[in-house]
Amino acid sequence: MSSNKKIFRNIIATLLGEGVGALLNIYVIVLIARTLGPESFGDFAFILAFVGLLQLVTDMGVTNLLVREIAQKREQYKYFFGNVRLLAWTVTLVATAPTAIVCLLILEDRDFGLSLFIMTVAALIVFHSVIYGALFRAFERMEFNAAIFVIHKVILLALTLYWREHDPSILALCGYYLLANICQFLLFYACSLTVFKRIPWRFDPGLWKYVLFESAPIGLSMMCRxxxxxxxxxxxxxxxxxxxxxxxxxxxxxxxxxxxxxxxxxxxxxxxxxxxxxxxxxxxxxxxxxxxxxxxxxxxxxxxxxxxxxxxxxxxxxxxxxxxxxxxxxxxxxxxxxxxxxxxxxxxxxxxxxxxxxxxxxxxxxxxxxxxxxxxxxxxxxxxxxxxxxxxxxxxxxxxxxxxxxxxxxxxxxxxxxxxxxxxxxxxxxxxxxxxxxxxxxxxxxxxxxxxxxxxxxxxxxxxxxxxxxxxxxxxxxxxxxxxxx
Structure with a gap:
């Protein structure tokens, strides 16, 4: 298959996945807004904005760099991906500890603090999903990303409908977001095992330094945007x-x-x-x-x-x-x-x-x-x-x-x-x-x-x-x- 044909195929897959996923996400947000009302919805929107920025800080352009390195040196994909996986888990642990202290011990509103912490964990799980998504992007297999994106939104919609009927609170909603993101990660992991087999963790300090140094300008600009x-x-x-x-x-x-x-x-x-x-x-x-x-x-x-x-x-x-x-x-x-x-x-x-x-x-x-x-x-x-x-x-x-x-x-x-x-x-x-x-x-x-x-x-x-x-x-x-x- 020619490069241009692959690009066109990936554009169609991405547009379909993003389009269907966007429609489902619209419905989810509408249900949440209608249930919470303007003031409580504002609090939930703040939580989403905060964890969205935190996710960018933890990523810092690493996934984009991973796509470039694997696309240029496909024969070394296990070496790059194994190192980035371990690096991602290290970053996750480093980010989780101070967030837990602030959310669970410092914030006076305990429910809000717990909600913020749960959504932080949910966002960090998305970081790991995006890393697996970068592997599929590098091999121009965007149909996996598109399909998993849509399935994630379907799961989130189902959990949101359940939430409205049983416990329409922000704390419970954050818990369901966490559950949906865990399902998304497990789907990426299962698909990667099918396509690429098991890729073990690797630790190369030199590569870690290279990844962090090269990705920093891209990550900082993305974070600012x-x-x-x-x-x-x-x-x-x-x-x-x-x-x-x-x-x-x-x-x-x-x-x-x-x-x-x-x-x-x-x-x-x-x-x-x-x-x-x-x-x-x-x-x-x-x-x-x-x-x-x-x-x-x-x-x-x-x-x-x-x-x-x-x-x-x-x-x-x-x-x-x-x-x-x-x-x-x-x-x-x-x-x-x-x-x-x-x-x-x-x-x-x-x-x-x-x-x-x-x-x-x-x-x-x-x-x-x-x-x-x-x-x-x-x-x-x-x-x-x-x-x-x-x-x-x-x-x-x-x-x-x-x-x-x-x-x-x-x-x-x-x-x-x-x-x-x-x-x-x-x-x-x-x-x-x-x-x-x-x-x-x-x-x-x-x-x-x-x-x-x-x-x-x-x-x-x-x-x-x-x-x-x-x-x-x-x-x-x-x-x-x-x-x-x-």
Whole structure:
């Protein structure tokens, strides 16, 4: 099977897995929010944000480095994987001890502390699952990752339904998350035994040093980018009422679901970026501009759709208590336009050998978001957090485009965006005029009308030329033998 065909197969498997898993996760979050209410849901969202950051700290880019090393030296996969497995368990023990002290002995709210500790353990188990997932990624067997991801969400949904009927408390919910994550780990372990047989632990201090040193810049930048996504929740927890925290996270969950799409699409594009970065910068710039134009065509209608249907989305997902989240979702919708191109920037910087600069820009983005939150939340509450998020994401893209321009890789961002923007605005205006206050059936019809109107406007305006259509075809077309596709 050719390299491009494998990439296409993995894209389809990942999109299907992430798509079905995302839908199941949406339902899980909706059930939790409806059961807990805005204030308690805000507390649970804080726990998720905290353990999400902790998981990044323990990972620190190790899994991404593992993929690279195994992909380049497959014959040594047992050596690399055995060492990283033992390293992961060492990191887990180191992270668990101080967390247990803080959660179980220092925090005054015992139930909250125990809930936080249980979710910490659940997140660390996910770290081990991701390591096994990296092994399958390195061997381009993404169908295993996709299938296990969906099964995990099915198990979580079943446990959530049981939780609602028997003990709808945050503490019990965290216990069920832990149980679902244990099942996910056991599935990865069983599949690895089937495909790769048993891989024993190994201990090579030199390799451990190499792994930690090489993965640190990537891990730090990923941690900063993820922290930027969660910093609003953490600051709202400290500075605002629980209601504001719950309302913000109800809206932000919608954005987090959408952002999975560009991150999934960006993964298979990296190899070609890396190859082009070694050659003519004009070819690198041309390819990057084509990718970013397609991202603009995808992201702008999503922005318009979420903005127009914000009240309906919130109304369908949550109880009437969350109605105020609609305005927050409208503000956050603008961030989608910047999230799409930002998803590929870590690969752009890596291809150009400038990972450390990417880390610096990520740190600056995080600091900007945090400062704006501190300044705006006391006055605008949850809406202030939304403004901080959008502004920080916009500055991240502005800084990245300025860097590319200085590296003789100009990006025609305005030129590539104005036609999709006009098409999105016209489609959104038309749907809003026809369906002023839709119910469920009208909402579905309005969504279909919006999609048809946008596609028609894209075709009429000739947003995509023949060369770009050929480029889309080339992304999934099998190369002739002898091209040496990576």
């Amino acid at each position: 993820r922290a930027t996504l969660h910093v609003d929740t953490l600051i709202l927890k400290a500075m605002a009422a629980p209601l504001a925290l719950g309302l913000f996270n109800a809206a932000y969950r919608v954005i987090q679901i959408i952002e999975m799409l560009p991150f999934t699409l960006s993964i298979p594009i990296y190899p070609k970026l890396a190859r082009l970065a070694l050659g003519d910068k004009a070819d690198f710039s041309r390819f990057l501009n084509q990718v970013l134009k397609f991202y603009a065509i995808l992201s702008l209608p999503i922005v318009a759709y979420v903005f127009v249907f914000a009240e309906d989305i919130i109304g369908l997902m949550y109880t009437p208590e969350f109605a105020s989240s609609a305005n927050i979702l409208q503000a956050l919708a603008v961030a989608i336009f910047f999230i799409f191109p930002s998803s590929i920037m870590i690969y752009v910087y890596s291809a150009m050998g400038r990972q450390r600069l990417f880390t610096l820009i990520s740190v600056a983005t995080l600091a900007t978001n945090a400062i704006l939150d501190i300044l705006l939340i006391p006055h605008l509450h949850a809406f202030g957090a939304a403004v901080g998020t959008v502004t920080a994401e916009a500055l991240f893209i502005a800084g990245s485009l300025w860097f590319l321009y200085r590296q003789s890789v100009p990006v025609q961002w305005v030129r590539m965006s104005y036609k999709p923007l006009l098409a999105s605005l016209l489609a959104g205006y038309a749907v809003n005029a026809v369906f002023a206050s839709p119910g469920l059936l009208q909402f579905i019809l309005a969504s279909l009308l919006f999609a048809v109107a946008y596609l028609a406007l894209i075709l009429v305006s000739k947003t995509l030329n023949q060369r770009e259509l050929a480029f889309l075809t080339a992304l999934i077309k099998r190369r002739p033998a002898g091209k040496g596709a990576q």
